[in-house]
Amino acid sequence: MKDKVYLIVEDWLCDGEHGVDFQIFDNKTLALKRIKEEIIQAKKDNSFNCLDIDMNKDNPSYKGYSKGFFNNDHLLIYLKESDIIKEKNRQYDSR
Helix, strand or coil: CEEEEEEEEEEEEECCEEEEEEEEECCHHHHHHHHHHHHHHHHHHCCCEEEEEECCCCCCEEEEECCCCCCCCEEEEEEEEEEEECCCCCCCCCC
16 A cells, blocks of 8 residues: 655755754645744754745745855755555564
């Protein structure tokens, strides 16, 4: 059975450290609510010169980076939708 999951992806680089953080949701409405909160917080923190904030209803995103160079410090926040295949619950023998 196919289903969907929604990932909030935060791709960041700061002072030479890089990371990608994920939050996973099975409900698009909750994912959209959370990403909008993340974008609003990123805008308040204003750590980077914000290049692009898109509060599009279905696919909000944030893109900011320092000193005009993406390869330096940056923060990207976006929503990704992915298909997953769910298997029916199976009984496992613990022997």
